[in-house]
Amino acid sequence: MSKSNTLEKKKAALIEKLGVHMESQDQLAPLAARIYASLILTGKGGQTFDELVSQLKASKSTVHTHLNSLQTQGRVSYFTKTGDRKRYFIVAPNRLINVIDEMTNNWNRQKEMHLEILEYKSAVNKENPGDASLELDFHKDYLVFLEEAGEAIRKLKVNIIQKQEKNEISQ
């Protein structure tokens, strides 16, 4: 707990920077992003409700609401210490795998959208043959891209899981 003043300031500045970044990146409300950023920078030790309230100078109710939604989103979880009623909030373990999964899910949704668009466009082409202004190729290329990007990420996921398993054994 002997953190120097400079480090406190550095942390506040990084919370701000990370917060702004994640507001748009993860579509979080400003304060939700700050909470999440703070937990990232704090690590496994976690932060209590009150620490977050005072550090971020926000109301209890707002911190509460955002902590809740962060938890249902699977970004945040907490642990307790026996004989201590406080909750210690932390970044959910396995976040890296979650991020990867969210990314692939997202790409799958995009794939479905483009398939549906292709369907619509070929229906239009059937009524208006010889038009060829509908750029089917764009969507086909996009689909190939999504397919291959997904494959690349899937391989990375396997690698990461294997690496994690190895680390657990050697601990």
Add this chain to the structure above:
Amino acid sequence: MSKSNTLEKKKAALIEKLGVHMESQDQLAPLAARIYASLILTGKGGQTFDELVSQLKASKSTVHTHLNSLQTQGRVSYFTKTGDRKRYFIVAPNRLINVIDEMTNNWNRQKEMHLEILEYKSAVNKENPGDASLELDFHKDYLVFLEEAGEAIRKLKVNIIQKQEKNEISQ
């Protein structure tokens, strides 16, 4: 121009669906997402300002504002026909490459953020040695992931460009 009523309805429904999807995906205002969706479904023929206004039942000013920002974002452009003052708005050519570039830029920004976090965390560790609660590994794994994902996407980009060049020659 002899589009059947069923197709019109199908288009409206798809605009809606694509619109909702892109509102969150690309952080566009509802109407901006509808405009963009409509242009995607319309293809190279493009749509005029007035067509968009009447199809989307929105005000000229709103359509104008959003068309403008879509253009500065590089998502939309337009062409004109000689002797016709109207502008025909279309999805910007080369969108696929743009999307890939945006993705890699995004990942680069994330890399910088995580590097900065690692820097902060090792500064903390220097003041508090033997703590080890700061999970440096998470960020290191994340960086590896971003690095390799970026590499995979870069290869895809090269493939797509080569394919496009081949197509242009054979046309």
Add this chain to the structure above:
DNA sequence: TGCTTAGTTCGGTTTTTTCCGAACTAAAGC
């Protein structure tokens, strides 16, 4: 020169998001 078409600007309304405060609950400790 006046009229029409195509697009633009700006002030302000509506809607949505974000946040807060005050009152409340539930559990532990004295």
Add this chain to the structure above:
DNA sequence: GCTTTAGTTCGGAAAAAACCGAACTAAGCA
């Protein structure tokens, strides 16, 4: 049983985003 701690709920204020209408410009043409 009363107090403190830790968290929760809910009604609504404040701020931000999205959208609109009316007045305006600029270019072509009658």
